[in-house]
Amino acid sequence: MSLKEDGYEAPNHPNPMDRNRSIVWARYHVDSNEWALLSAKVTRRDGRISLATIALVDNHGRELLEEMIKASDVVPSEEIAQHGVDQSVVFNAKSFEEVMRKLVDRIGERTLVAWDMKAVQEIMDELCAINNMPQVEWRGESACRELARFKGETQDVKKGYNPQPLKLIGISAADECKSVLKVIAEIAASSQASDSLVDGKPGWTAEFYRPKVGAKEKLKGLFGLH
Numbered sequence: 001m002s003l004k005e006d007g008y009e010a011p012n013h014p015n016p017m018d019r020n021r022s023i024v025w026a027r028y029h030v031d032s033n034e035w036a037l038l039s040a041k042v043t044r045r046d047g048r049i050s051l052a053t054i055a056l057v058d059n060h061g062r063e064l065l066e067e068m069i070k071a072s073d074v075v076p077s078e079e080i081a082q083h084g085v086d087q088s089v090v091f092n093a094k095s096f097e098e099v100m101r102k103l104v105d106r107i108g109e110r111t112l113v114a115w116d117m118k119a120v121q122e123i124m125d126e127l128c129a130i131n132n133m134p135q136v137e138w139r140g141e142s143a144c145r146e147l148a149r150f151k152g153e154t155q156d157v158k159k160g161y162n163p164q165p166l167k168l169i170g171i172s173a174a175d176e177c178k179s180v181l182k183v184i185a186e187i188a189a190s191s192q193a194s195d196s197l198v199d200g201k202p203g204w205t206a207e208f209y210r211p212k213v214g215a216k217e218k219l220k221g222l223f224g225l226h
Contacts, residue, residue: 013152018161019192022150025141026188033059035111037177038140040123043079051075052127053083054099055173056106061181064106066174068093069127084172096131104136112140115166115180143180150187 013019029035036058043051050073056065068085070093080090094102114120117140128135148161155162168179 014154014157015152018149018157019152022146022187023190023192025146026150026184029059029113029184030188034109035059035113036064036107037180038107038112038114038117038120038138039173039176039180040120040127041083041173041176042123043075043082045079049123049126049130051079051083052096052123053085053089053173054103055177056103057174057177057181058110059181061178063174065103066172067099067102069096069099070094082171084170084175096127097133100133100136112138113143113180113184114140115142115176116144117142143183146187147183150190 036056039055039057041053041055042049051071052069054065054067054069055063057063066085066089068083068089117138120140121138124138125135144163144166147164147166151161151164153162153164154160166176166179166183169175169182170178
């Protein structure tokens with residue numbers, strides 16, 4: 001798979017300045033070590049969470065945490081399989097309080113990125129309510145918003161950009177984090193627009209950002225792209 005095959009080098013955008021902003025955002029994250037990716041995956045039964053796993057992955061794709069929360073009821077093996085975790089994670093499932101304590105410790109001073117931070121926040125709030133714990137505000141950024149802005153598909157720019165699907169590399173929460181990391185690296189590797197903003201758009205060149213490490217090289221190292 002190449003970058004062009006994945007559709008990240010097609011700058012046919014209604015507002016190239018917005019596209020550039022998303023590239024700048026991604027390139028900043030490619031350069032920075034001060035953030036991590038957070039994901040929460042849940043299985044529901046009768047509308048309620050019956051099983052949950054939480055993952056935290058650093059900017060190099062290393063798993064800082066992958067924990068299954070110990071279920072209060074017996075969980076069918078089919079539901080466990082949907083979470084895509086190793087048996088060691090299943091056997092060492094922990095209480096939500098233990099996972100939260102470990103998660104906060106592993107995050108440390110890092111900022112957070114999730115595919116959809118609002119969705120993660122809602123899941124964490126629900127888990128807190130189930131486990132009689134106070135809610136925690138998880139501040140972070142949503143990569144789904146940046147990919148939508150980068151792709152630029154819309155009927156009306158004023159109403160925002162159409163959501164884009166996340167191309168998953170696997171089914172686990174950690175896989176979702178690594179899929180988001182792949183998206184960030186691919187956006188960062190794209191070329192910034194320089195033609196259509198010249199007329200009447202002073203100051204747009206300040207939006208350019210050149211990463212210390214080539215984004216394409218980093219992407220190739222992480223995912224073996226060519």
